[in-house]
Amino acid sequence: MKLRTLIICTSALFGGCATVHQSYAPDGRVSYNLNCSGLARGWDKCFQAAGDICKEAGFDVLDRSDEPSSTVGGSYSGNRGGMFGAQTSERSMAVACKRPAP
DSSP states (O other): OHHHHHHHHHHHOOOOSSSEEEETTTTSSSSEEOOSSSSSSSSHHHHHHHHHHHGGGEEEEEEEEEEEEEEEEEOOSSSSOOOOEEEEEEEEEEEEEEOOOO
């Protein structure tokens, strides 16, 4: 049971896909809020998700943010004590698919 819990937690922490939420851009186009935060996610995951959504039409980046987040890890017991872990980033991007040329 402990191994199963560890695998689930590790998968959630290091998951490689961007999460996507649909919204609307100020100009009325459908937009997509992409989140590619975490240790194993980077801007490439957001750009890949935007390309998968908009395909050959392409997309416009409406907003983009990258903020450092907390350290992921935990303490360990031993003679020295202390913390271990890695710095994560909160990355998000809003995109809208380009409109077809007239």
